[in-house]
Amino acid sequence: GIQVEQSPPDLILQEGANSTLRCNFSDSVNNLQWFHQNPWGQLINLFYIPSGTKQNGRLSATTVATERYSSLYISSSQTTDSGVYFCAVGDNAGGTSYGKLTFGQGTILTVHP
Amino acid sequence: NAGVMQNPRHLVRRRGQEARLRCSPMKGHSHVYWYRQLPEEGLKFMVYLQKENIIDESGMPKERFSAEFPKEGPSILRIQQVVRGDSAAYFCATHLLENTEAFFGQGTRLTVV
Numbered sequence: 001g002i003q004v005e006q007s008p009p010d011l012i013l014q015e016g017a018n019s020t021l022r023c024n025f026s027d028s029v030n031n032l033q034w035f036h037q038n039p040w041g042q043l044i045n046l047f048y049i050p051s052g053t054k055q056n057g058r059l060s061a062t063t064v065a066t067e068r069y070s071s072l073y074i075s076s077s078q079t080t081d082s083g084v085y086f087c088a089v090g091d092n093a094g095g096t097s098y099g100k101l102t103f104g105q106g107t108i109l110t111v112h113p
Numbered sequence: 114n115a116g117v118m119q120n121p122r123h124l125v126r127r128r129g130q131e132a133r134l135r136c137s138p139m140k141g142h143s144h145v146y147w148y149r150q151l152p153e154e155g156l157k158f159m160v161y162l163q164k165e166n167i168i169d170e171s172g173m174p175k176e177r178f179s180a181e182f183p184k185e186g187p188s189i190l191r192i193q194q195v196v197r198g199d200s201a202a203y204f205c206a207t208h209l210l211e212n213t214e215a216f217f218g219q220g221t222r223l224t225v226v
Contacts, residue, residue: 031213031215041202041219041220042219043156043217045215045216045217048213048214086156099146099215100146100158100161101156101206101215102158103148103155103156105154
């Protein structure tokens, strides 16, 4: 099946710093999402971005499908940005185009005041 | 979570007992996906169901686990004779449209003691 690798595994920042999280995947995808799992365990949708670039406030994401990677940019980080960031992809392997997602292992972000 | 409801939020079971986890997708949606998140790991796909049908159960453990989505009522993930290794967060999800953005419920945290 498709492999999803996220880097870095851990990231520690001072409030106000910028950061880039990376997601590499091993095959072509028809679905890619970024999630934030907050300290209470909830999965928050950040971006649905199988290709192109999107921005939402201090966050933006870019997916270059032909190069099999996606990046999540966090600017002016805040302590509330702390948590785990997951990249998840959907592929068409075996005709399963219905939306099953394969998750990366996540990036644990800690933002200190 | 776009209206995906899971209950209970927390469940404690003794080894050997049964665990029943419930998921109600957004109104009008007739499909659910179940994922499991073991401690310190990303989410892993378990099963995809449409009303009264199991479409893909490739991620389900072969024994003790079953899932259903009856014509009426929520989807149920059932774990028989739970063991400590079943302790995890179990999430369900649905998509607004097939193979587009997925929305997850708040999860059920199962603890086996």
